[in-house]
Amino acid sequence: MQVDSPGKxxxxxxxxxxxxxxxxxxxxxxxxxxxxxxxxxxxxxNTVTDFDPEEGERGIxxxxxxxxxxxxxxxxxxxxxxxxxxxFSETRAALRVADAALLCVSAVAGAEVNTEKVxxxxxxxxxxxxxxxxxxxxxxxxLGRCLESLQKTFGRQVLPVQLPIGSEKDFTGVIxxxxxxxxxxxxxxxxKAKEEAIPADLATEAAEARIRLVEAVAEADEHLLEKxxxxxxxxxxxxxxxxxxxxxxxxxxxxxxxxxxxxxxCSTLLDFLVDFAPxxxxxxxxxxxxxxxxxxxxxxxxxxxxxxxxxxxxDPFTGRLSILRVLSGTxxxxxxxxxxxxxxxxxxxxxxxxxxxxxTATPKLMAGDIGGVPKLRLANSGDTLAAKEQALAAEWIQxxxxxxxxxxxxxxKGDDEKIGDALHRLIEEDPSLRxxxxxxxxxxxxxxxxxxHVEIALARMKRRSNVEVILHPPKVPYRxxxxxxxxxxxxxxxxxxGRGQFADCRIKIEPLPRGxxxxxxxxxxxxxIP
Numbered sequence: 001m002q003v004d005s006p007g008k009x010x011x012x013x014x015x016x017x018x019x020x021x022x023x024x025x026x027x028x029x030x031x032x033x034x035x036x037x038x039x040x041x042x043x044x045x046n047t048v049t050d051f052d053p054e055e056g057e058r059g060i061x062x063x064x065x066x067x068x069x070x071x072x073x074x075x076x077x078x079x080x081x082x083x084x085x086x087x088f089s090e091t092r093a094a095l096r097v098a099d100a101a102l103l104c105v106s107a108v109a110g111a112e113v114n115t116e117k118v119x120x121x122x123x124x125x126x127x128x129x130x131x132x133x134x135x136x137x138x139x140x141x142x143l144g145r146c147l148e149s150l151q152k153t154f155g156r157q158v159l160p161v162q163l164p165i166g167s168e169k170d171f172t173g174v175i176x177x178x179x180x181x182x183x184x185x186x187x188x189x190x191x192k193a194k195e196e197a198i199p200a201d202l203a204t205e206a207a208e209a210r211i212r213l214v215e216a217v218a219e220a221d222e223h224l225l226e227k228x229x230x231x232x233x234x235x236x237x238x239x240x241x242x243x244x245x246x247x248x249x250x251x252x253x254x255x256x257x258x259x260x261x262x263x264x265x266c267s268t269l270l271d272f273l274v275d276f277a278p279x280x281x282x283x284x285x286x287x288x289x290x291x292x293x294x295x296x297x298x299x300x301x302x303x304x305x306x307x308x309x310x311x312x313x314x315d316p317f318t319g320r321l322s323i324l325r326v327l328s329g330t331x332x333x334x335x336x337x338x339x340x341x342x343x344x345x346x347x348x349x350x351x352x353x354x355x356x357x358x359x360t361a362t363p364k365l366m367a368g369d370i371g372g373v374p375k376l377r378l379a380n381s382g383d384t385l386a387a388k389e390q391a392l393a394a395e396w397i398q399x400x401x402x403x404x405x406x407x408x409x410x411x412x413k414g415d416d417e418k419i420g421d422a423l424h425r426l427i428e429e430d431p432s433l434r435x436x437x438x439x440x441x442x443x444x445x446x447x448x449x450x451x452x453h454v455e456i457a458l459a460r461m462k463r464r465s466n467v468e469v470i471l472h473p474p475k476v477p478y479r480x481x482x483x484x485x486x487x488x489x490x491x492x493x494x495x496x497x498g499r500g501q502f503a504d505c506r507i508k509i510e511p512l513p514r515g516x517x518x519x520x521x522x523x524x525x526x527x528x529i530p
Contacts (some may be wrong), residue, residue: 001068001353003075006280006299006368010076010273011325013094016104017112018083021134023050023061025104025260026080032191032266033069033076035355039189039263048356049080053463054456062456063429064090064311066323066354066370071270077370083114086449088121089432092397093381095121097310097325097370099283100128100247102273107133107141107257110149119154128247128278130254132269136164136171137259147255154253159216161243161254162268163206165199174257174265175202177210178239183268191263214239220246240275248278280368285327287384287392295392297327299367304390305329305337307365309376309383313357314425316464322376323354324385327394331365337385340393342378346385350374381431402434402447406454407475409444411468419444422465426457433457440477485510 045056049065061082079094165173173184183193218228246252258265280299311323352359382396434447494501
């Protein structure tokens, strides 16, 4: 779909700990908005963002998936990122190109390890965070306990903007504290909600929670604080404007509620994202000029084109696809772009809007939008593509150093050459992998964030390139050196008739400075050993 301005685009990174329902949430939002004809589930192996066969078999997200949906005349781009720590570089990439992080939290478990990692990464980027308390229908799900865990971990600025109607298996809807309305959902898989008045038994709790929200919004803005002291409250317009400003400035972190498996709270979450999440206009992107000065790129469709490639897909049938975000200007189909890193031209032919790995042709991508370009020759993840007169390098993430290495050797002798090409394509997709030959042991090493990371990479290679390898621990190149001076004395005597044999030799050894190799000195007197 096309929108007429960057202000109607929302780029949301769906993040969080593993098993908090991120991919199910993305699938539920797509179905709720009518972007897909039916609700696709992880157990069926057909979700839009988990399209890799390895993801379907293992039931986990491995790579960053991109999809989009229409809602209230807006385009919402969703970046579904993995929850396992070994794939955290994919999450960092999603956060780098998003305008807000939707941090999924289990209503049962509360804050977990990767919840904190995402929070810290978003903080480093100055990215607004909206928390989504998912799985409210589960046994032992409790908003109060979950909220206590979040506030203890992240501070008192974490506040709910919704309250639940019912609990655990009886969770059927949410109360919107901003608009003071209740939304009750049919649990028939339709995702439809009925707007109604706040239930009488929850009216007191909702009123108290709204007062806390109003106070927090007022505290985030001096003008609103003065008005709050004068009138004792904020009107709806001031509350909404103040809440949006507080989210953008990271002074407030709202908590929404839902059960994505039963499509409860999906439409209210989309309403909240469209109304309160920042657009690309609100969130300029940092870039560096050729002289090293930092500049902020504004999402202005009229300015020269600057785009950043943040994900590369290699499909054995359709070929290479570069996923990018347009930071400035309007990228037209067949446009000539300058690859700032490679210092060569690239042609952006065949622009597409993406639903997972499927693309829909589009004539242009405007500033702030996300799309794909097939078969770029040189572009890698992190590369900036720009008009030649606007040769800026957009800021990118710092990739982590590999934590574990394995030696790989081909199962078949004829696959030696194939391994290099196949691994090169894998590293294009996942730059956190490293591959190369050890100069000391001459083994070919593949390095990643952990054993599972490497095993998944090799399973992909086998499936796509039909190359099988044997994986084993790398050899350790033990080496000896001289640490202190020493002397040795040897004497050779052998009598076997005649003159016999005799020799006497003394050797001194001592260390040289590091890197001085080995030095031999001949101190034999008279040129012969006795």
